[in-house]
Amino acid sequence: MVIQLIPNDIQGKFSTRVGFTASKKIGNAVKRNYAKRLMRALVYRQSNELASSFDYVFIARQSILNKKFYLIESEIMRAIKHFNKSIFEQK
RNA sequence: UUAGAGAGCUAGAUAGCUGCUUUACUUAUAUAAAAUUUUGAGUUGAGAGGAAAGUCCGGGCUUCACAGGAUCAGGAUGCUGGAUAACAUCCAGCGAGGGCGACCUUAGGGAAAGUGCCGCAGAAAUUAAACCGCCUUAGCUAAAUAGAUAAGGUAAGGGUGAAAUGGUGUGGUAAGAGCACACCGCGGUGUUGGUAACAAUACUGGUCAGGGUAAACCCCAUCCGAAGCAAGAUCAUAUAGGGGCAUACGCAUCUAAUAGCACUGGUGAUCCUGCCAGAUGCCCGGGUAGAUCGCUAAAACCUGUUGGUAACAAUAAGGUUCAGAUGAAUAGCUAUCAAAGAAGUUAUCUUCAAACAGAACCCGGCUUACAGGCUCUCUGAACAC
Numbered sequence: 001m002v003i004q005l006i007p008n009d010i011q012g013k014f015s016t017r018v019g020f021t022a023s024k025k026i027g028n029a030v031k032r033n034y035a036k037r038l039m040r041a042l043v044y045r046q047s048n049e050l051a052s053s054f055d056y057v058f059i060a061r062q063s064i065l066n067k068k069f070y071l072i073e074s075e076i077m078r079a080i081k082h083f084n085k086s087i088f089e090q091k
Numbered sequence: 092u093u094a095g096a097g098a099g100c101u102a103g104a105u106a107g108c109u110g111c112u113u114u115a116c117u118u119a120u121a122u123a124a125a126a127u128u129u130u131g132a133g134u135u136g137a138g139a140g141g142a143a144a145g146u147c148c149g150g151g152c153u154u155c156a157c158a159g160g161a162u163c164a165g166g167a168u169g170c171u172g173g174a175u176a177a178c179a180u181c182c183a184g185c186g187a188g189g190g191c192g193a194c195c196u197u198a199g200g201g202a203a204a205g206u207g208c209c210g211c212a213g214a215a216a217u218u219a220a221a222c223c224g225c226c227u228u229a230g231c232u233a234a235a236u237a238g239a240u241a242a243g244g245u246a247a248g249g250g251u252g253a254a255a256u257g258g259u260g261u262g263g264u265a266a267g268a269g270c271a272c273a274c275c276g277c278g279g280u281g282u283u284g285g286u287a288a289c290a291a292u293a294c295u296g297g298u299c300a301g302g303g304u305a306a307a308c309c310c311c312a313u314c315c316g317a318a319g320c321a322a323g324a325u326c327a328u329a330u331a332g333g334g335g336c337a338u339a340c341g342c343a344u345c346u347a348a349u350a351g352c353a354c355u356g357g358u359g360a361u362c363c364u365g366c367c368a369g370a371u372g373c374c375c376g377g378g379u380a381g382a383u384c385g386c387u388a389a390a391a392c393c394u395g396u397u398g399g400u401a402a403c404a405a406u407a408a409g410g411u412u413c414a415g416a417u418g419a420a421u422a423g424c425u426a427u428c429a430a431a432g433a434a435g436u437u438a439u440c441u442u443c444a445a446a447c448a449g450a451a452c453c454c455g456g457c458u459u460a461c462a463g464g465c466u467c468u469c470u471g472a473a474c475a476c
Binding site for chain 1 (some may be wrong): 109110111144418422423424447448449
């Protein structure tokens with residue numbers, strides 16, 4: 001999975017925006033739908049960690065279909081913490 | 092027991108935690124005269140498939156205002172009868188082919204209207220044809236017969252091919268030949284059975300028609316208007332306002348409306364009959380592309396009854412309500428079971444382990460993909476009684 005993020009100009013409670021992408025490279029409609037559902041569930045669990053005033057885009061890769069849920073979850077947590085650290089340093 | 096044939100069902104289950112879309116109701120909030128609507132919260136109900144897929148047929152629905160008819164063009168179907176809203180679907184039969192059998196396959200009208208095409212091989216693949224062979228005659232060479240040459244006869248045999256002008260047998264003949272006869276096949280005319288396709292049978296035809304191909308053109312019969320939910324409707328912006336071009340704007344009536352005649356336009360083309368409209372079309376430039384409805388209660392589903400061999404139909408016989416999204420919900424995790432297994436380590440642990448596949452207006456089909464499990468009926472073979 002690939003995560004992209006960019007700061008936006010929105011302020012307040014609903015300033016964090018999240019998007020999910022699963023292209024045709026991943027497979028047929030069932031597999032793409034499953035990948036999007038999986039990412040949505042993962043991000044919902046980590047919603048408190050996401051930085052405000054940022055747009056996130058989660059792009060699925062083919063390996064997400066076969067990996068265990070908790071392994072992906074730990075990878076996402078590590079990635080998000082890394083982002084938060086760099087954002088904090090930039091400020 | 093084993094090998095098959097046909098028909099059908101299922102497409103993980105339970106519990107917990109955390110979510111998403113939506114029906115109904117309650118409540119709060121904002122707007123408003125009100126209805127309604129916006130944004131939250133709560134309760135309650137529902138939430139992918141047998142193929143949702145491919146988008147190949149048929150229909151509903153919507154728009155082209157609509158209806159009927161003739162000719163042409165284009166397309167589809169193609170044994171018979173039935174079912175159906177309709178179909179290229181389904182059911183029951185017939186013919187042909189395959190299988191020991193249960194059973195399976197089959198676009199299956201016309202090549203004795205016309206045109207086209209038929210590679211390679213082969214003498215010859217269609218105004219047919221003599222390569223080898225067989226036979227006769229003539230003279231020659233050798234001598235009871237054989238050889239080559241010439242002129243004829245011949246489709247019985249060989250060889251080629253997917254296919255060589257009906258097949259088998261007997262007679263016949265110089266050798267042969269439907270040349271003649273018998274049987275089979277084929278054509279014609281009857282009879283009987285069947286709604287019919289067709290089957291059986293009788294008589295008759297040897298001038299019995301030179302092969303295949305129609306999923307090649309074509310002929311015959313039957314059927315068919317086009318585009319699609321991005322259809323279309325309503326609301327909002329703006330059917331706005333502006334510039335240019337083309338056609339029409341007629342008759343009659345004191346006048347206006349209505350009606351009439353004429354003109355123009357009206358589903359591939361042309362025409363006719365009715366009917367409808369009276370302004371329409373194009374270009375330049377500017378600008379919008381949001382919301383609501385359509386949208387799911389119906390050729391609906393389940394269980395019966397009656398009729399029918401069946402497809403199916405009828406039913407004031409009961410019961411049920413079963414997704415309605417639009418950056419597109421219908422889910423994620425954990426545990427247990429289904430689960431029997433496989434691999435590794437090694438003697439009790441670890442890892443792996445369920446297909447094809449995701450509604451997008453809705454139905455009826457077809458086609459294609461598909462792991463595992465289950466049920467019923469039938470057939471062959473072997474063994475036992």
